[in-house]
Amino acid sequence: MSRYRFALSPRWILSHLFVILLVSAMVWAGFWQLRRLDEKKDRNERVRSRSEQPAVPAQSLAQPGQFEKAPGLEFRRVTATGRYLRDQEVVVRSRSLDGAPGSWVLTPLQLDDGLSVAVIRGWFPNPELVEEVPDSYRAPDGPVTVTGLVRLTETRGSFGAKDPATGTLTDLARADVARLDAQVPGDLLPFTVQLLEQEPVLTGDDPTPVPAPALDEGPHFSYAVQWFTFSTIAVIGYPLILRRRAREIEKEQREAALDGPDPDDVPQPGDPRLDQPAGPAAG
Numbered sequence: 001m002s003r004y005r006f007a008l009s010p011r012w013i014l015s016h017l018f019v020i021l022l023v024s025a026m027v028w029a030g031f032w033q034l035r036r037l038d039e040k041k042d043r044n045e046r047v048r049s050r051s052e053q054p055a056v057p058a059q060s061l062a063q064p065g066q067f068e069k070a071p072g073l074e075f076r077r078v079t080a081t082g083r084y085l086r087d088q089e090v091v092v093r094s095r096s097l098d099g100a101p102g103s104w105v106l107t108p109l110q111l112d113d114g115l116s117v118a119v120i121r122g123w124f125p126n127p128e129l130v131e132e133v134p135d136s137y138r139a140p141d142g143p144v145t146v147t148g149l150v151r152l153t154e155t156r157g158s159f160g161a162k163d164p165a166t167g168t169l170t171d172l173a174r175a176d177v178a179r180l181d182a183q184v185p186g187d188l189l190p191f192t193v194q195l196l197e198q199e200p201v202l203t204g205d206d207p208t209p210v211p212a213p214a215l216d217e218g219p220h221f222s223y224a225v226q227w228f229t230f231s232t233i234a235v236i237g238y239p240l241i242l243r244r245r246a247r248e249i250e251k252e253q254r255e256a257a258l259d260g261p262d263p264d265d266v267p268q269p270g271d272p273r274l275d276q277p278a279g280p281a282a283g
Helices: 002-008 010-051 067-072 177-181 220-259
Strands: 077-084 090-092 102-111 116-125 143-151 188-199
Touching: 002 010, 002 220, 010 220, 067 188, 077 116, 102 188, 116 143, 177 188
Parallel strands: 116 188
Antiparallel strands: 077 102, 077 143, 090 102, 102 116, 143 188
């Protein structure tokens, strides 16, 4: 192991630590992608199994204020019949579709029994960031029947824009049922409905319906393979780098031995060292 003594120098020790940390991070990233893949598969199965159930009236699933029931209802197919509260609909900011900037139109639908449900009627392009629903995208008058998917209310996490807690807003940072409920008449069901179909049928003047959740597994598996490949390259390649450096050092040492003493160290005629008196002879 003496040929690898150079690897114990401080500079190389720092290099070893860096490679260990790098490999550990890449392996962690690979397993994280696999966990994300499992989560995506579970979500896809949940979406598939719930959305394939027969559609039921939205108000039959939960009552206003029962937000704790909503997670078990997400992606259920529901129907709702009533009239849109056109003067109460709001814009939900910062919602893109196919990479284009835009907003959602969130409209309370007053049901026949007096309750209401917030309907995500669709998306419209909003590059100029208008703060209220344009007249061209207003909800229709008259009775409608909506078929859609239950979606959870959106709440602010640790970060993100805040909506004022009071007042009547025409735009929201998120589809927050509790915040919308604070300014609309009647009581809202504890979830939103993502519109898929409507009677009367949708026209080109309506917002574009938000697509149903995609059931693909995403790029998580390929990303995991990439991270594990990178870590394997590092584990195999780094010892080869050390081996190559050890050979270079051995080669340099052999060449130094074959070349003999450096000519610059041998006294030449006229060198002052030749004029120095010799030391006393050994007794």
